[in-house]
Amino acid sequence: MLNKNMFLISILTATLLILSGCTPAKELVKKAPADAQFSDVPTLFLHGFGGDADSMKPMIKSITAAKLGTETEIIHVQANDTLATSGTLTAKNNNPLINVVFDDSTNGNPAHNATVLRAIIEKLHHQYHFKQFNVVAHSMGNSTLAEYLLANANDPDLPTLNKYVAIASISNSFIGGNSGNTKASESPLLKTGEPTIKSTMFTHLEKLHTTFPQAAHVLNIFGNLDNGSNSDGRVPINSAQSLKYLTSPGASYQQHEYHGAAAQHSKLKRNPQVEKAVMRFLFE
Template sequence: MKKHTGLFVILSACLAVGLVITLLSLMQPKYPKAQSTHIPTVFIHGYNGNERTFGGMINRFQSQFDWASNTQTLRVDTDGTVNAVGTFDKDSLNPLINVTFASNKENLKTQAGYIKNIMTYLAEENHIKKVNFVTHSMGGSALTVFIALNHQNAELPQLNKLVYLGVPLAANDYTNKVKSQEKATAKMSQLMAENLPKSTALLIVAGYTSQAVGGDGSVSLESALLAEEIFKKSPIQTQIIKGEAGLHSLLHENSTVDCRIGQFLWSVPQTKLKN
């Protein structure tokens, strides 16, 4: 009798555990699926940024939403040498690569050189032909300078889609040779029109916390939206994040931004997300 009682208790416990697991599974939010493109996406932080700048977003894309795979971190030393942590897997779901700069307060031209080294590494070591970029703040500014300076280098990966989060694009960020803001913007627009492949699409995300602030607290709305002029010959989408969520440092920690990037890069159906 005791033997049967013990068996009943064990079976009841197993059933209870199974029921709890099932209920927890049903309670987990279901996220829409991403299309697998196999085109890697490279993340570039801004001034004084680090691996944590995009760490949360990358983790959400992989572990929470199951839209992509975190495959590699590339660290650029002060001399420009690129060192890899992890092994790039071209067959993974929408592979992600996080880039960090050891010297993270350099001028735009130096950072553009770092990005060129990254692109060279992607081509020679990872054998990548086409790439997406997600950038924040001055990381996007440096990428813009890189594009302007390296348009004739056919050995580097082709630019597929670009995401700019709170990227300052005021003309005086790029040159001091042209004193007129209007003329400098026109010059950069000409360079991008000549150098950026017409198939390269852009998503511009700008923050606007309040009328008094006029932007995200670090970058003015006007400066961020200059992208519409600079990249006017390319397919471009714009998203303005308003209120406290539009703070410069929160643009990469935002469910609306996650959703827009998912739609833009991997054709994720439109949905509301909870971080």
């Protein structure tokens, strides 16, 4: 009888601990995969046209919840290009995640944004002395990074691009936009990813084929609504795929195509399968 009572007491105690939130942390907190990689290399998140602080936040939160990174800073680029920063990086190997937010996100000028991006990287480099950085970009955020690399890819005073996730990259043309050649969105691609019909946008970026950081690793993610448009509703598949040519032949390149409603241009960055692919690529 005593043993039975002790057993009941043990069950009751365990139940109360769970209800009171006192379950051991190792049981409540999801652990990172055993093969997860941790470092001081920061990952910068760049939203697209019309984006805001919430655009890339769900992905940052998902990475944090998976214990694969730590949300450390939010950098607001104010209308006069001054930087307002909240949070701080640390010296720990915690895969720091930095949300870069352009308050004037409808300026449509990636070259201007790239100048500001250099100022951000210089500022972070001066403070924390990291040698490499990662980027996760959506839509026009990819154009901002492309312009940054055109101007700064071989600058020895700046940290180098380590891993780059391109989501819905507009590399040759976009639906409803003026990219210099309306037929570019229908352009067949060569095996190298080079379009047979090039927009002025692509011609401008083409120099990256020889200057893109050769040690970088690239994951190109794009969507297909499967509705006959061969696009995510905004970016044609072949435009997104032409990013392959804009990376140096020596760079590591892979691409993933996602299908259906969850692959729509704006939804793609919040697609759970995309989030998992990004986490594996960056940290596992």
